[in-house]
Amino acid sequence: MAADSKLQTAPIENQQHHGDSVFPYVVKSPVPEAGFDQVLPWVAEHRDELLQLSTIHGAILFRDMPIPSIEAFDAFIEALSMPNFPYLESLSNAVRVNHTERVFTANEAPPDVQILFHHEMAQTPLFPGRILFYCEVAADEGGATPICRSDVLYERLKASCPQFIKACETKGLTYTNVMPDADDPGSGMGRSWSSTLGANSRQQAESQLHQLGYSWEWLGDGCLKMTTPPLPAVMQATRQRKTFFNQIIAAYFGWKDDRNDPSQAIRHADGSKIDAEGAQQAMRIAEELEYAVPWQPGDVVLIDNTMVMHGRHSFQGTRKVYASLADKRTQSFSSSSLG
Numbered sequence: 001m002a003a004d005s006k007l008q009t010a011p012i013e014n015q016q017h018h019g020d021s022v023f024p025y026v027v028k029s030p031v032p033e034a035g036f037d038q039v040l041p042w043v044a045e046h047r048d049e050l051l052q053l054s055t056i057h058g059a060i061l062f063r064d065m066p067i068p069s070i071e072a073f074d075a076f077i078e079a080l081s082m083p084n085f086p087y088l089e090s091l092s093n094a095v096r097v098n099h100t101e102r103v104f105t106a107n108e109a110p111p112d113v114q115i116l117f118h119h120e121m122a123q124t125p126l127f128p129g130r131i132l133f134y135c136e137v138a139a140d141e142g143g144a145t146p147i148c149r150s151d152v153l154y155e156r157l158k159a160s161c162p163q164f165i166k167a168c169e170t171k172g173l174t175y176t177n178v179m180p181d182a183d184d185p186g187s188g189m190g191r192s193w194s195s196t197l198g199a200n201s202r203q204q205a206e207s208q209l210h211q212l213g214y215s216w217e218w219l220g221d222g223c224l225k226m227t228t229p230p231l232p233a234v235m236q237a238t239r240q241r242k243t244f245f246n247q248i249i250a251a252y253f254g255w256k257d258d259r260n261d262p263s264q265a266i267r268h269a270d271g272s273k274i275d276a277e278g279a280q281q282a283m284r285i286a287e288e289l290e291y292a293v294p295w296q297p298g299d300v301v302l303i304d305n306t307m308v309m310h311g312r313h314s315f316q317g318t319r320k321v322y323a324s325l326a327d328k329r330t331q332s333f334s335s336s337s338l339g
């Protein structure tokens with residue numbers, strides 16, 4: 001497989017069409033029998049084109065590429081030369097285990113837990129511009145990664161719930177999360193406060209929170225309750241596209257464990273409640289727009305996190321899907337635009 005071999009695409013079952021774009025875009029190896037050592041220079045050669053395609057279409061599924069291991073996945077990302085956003089530096093509330101510097105388990109939540117649609121880390125001031133998933137072992141049953149075009153969701157919501165979208169755009173959001181004293185792998189949001197904030201003491205945690213603009217409260221059982229600064233609910237992702245870039249679906253319907261009550265997890269930045277009907281519509285339309293990535297071992301998916309939401313279906317058996325974050329970005333919401 002020569003580095004200058006052309007990029008080849010192919011349709012896939014249930015592929016969606018939105019305007020001029022398809023979802024997901026599928027990239028296949030131009031030479032199926034090529035070895036992994038031939039893939040890397042090819043990826044490096046096509047890097048700009050691939051990143052552009054991921055932004056135009058929202059997601060790329062790399063199929064039939066010889067990517068045999070986590071280390072190979074790491075090298076694949078390296079070949080795309082995207083700046084790494086280490087899990088340790090993120091404010092993600094999921095428990096994860098690093099395997100290489102760039103690659104970690106997607107989420108350690110138990111198999112029966114469904115992870116609802118979200119933009120990675122839209123509930124924090126720091127988020128990855130792009131994320132990648134790699135499948136080493138596909139589950140016996142279930143375990144697909146549902147993905148959804150957030151720009152299409154925004155347009156559909158604007159038409160069906162204009163007041164809700166107006167409130168989202170003018171009032172922004174704050175998220176409240178109670179974090180445990182020690183990692184709780186039984187919860188999809190069980191990362192301890194010390195791990196989340198990279199802090200060895202309460203004092204360090206407070207200094208980090210202060211810097212990030214959070215408010216906080218220590219609870220009697222060693223847990224930390226923290227509330228974000230105001231964050232946007234809608235992003236101008238490109239000149240033409242706005243996206244429903246927030247964590248309303250996951251927080252409103254899913255942030256539930258021994259410590260967290262979803263009804264307390266999210267508010268508009270002026271303290272008002274989220275419109276329940278709007279949140280329900282968002283969930284319903286996102287499910288309608290879902291494409292469930294049917295994992296095969298060796299698959300890689302590259303997602304533009306500003307354009308596309310993802311989740312995880314529940315599963316049975318062993319499932320090994322790994323993730324990597326790239327291109328750290330920041331977001332803030334200006335209170336002057338509060339309506």
Ligand code: FE2
Pocket residue numbers: 118119120310
């Ligand atoms: Fe995620």
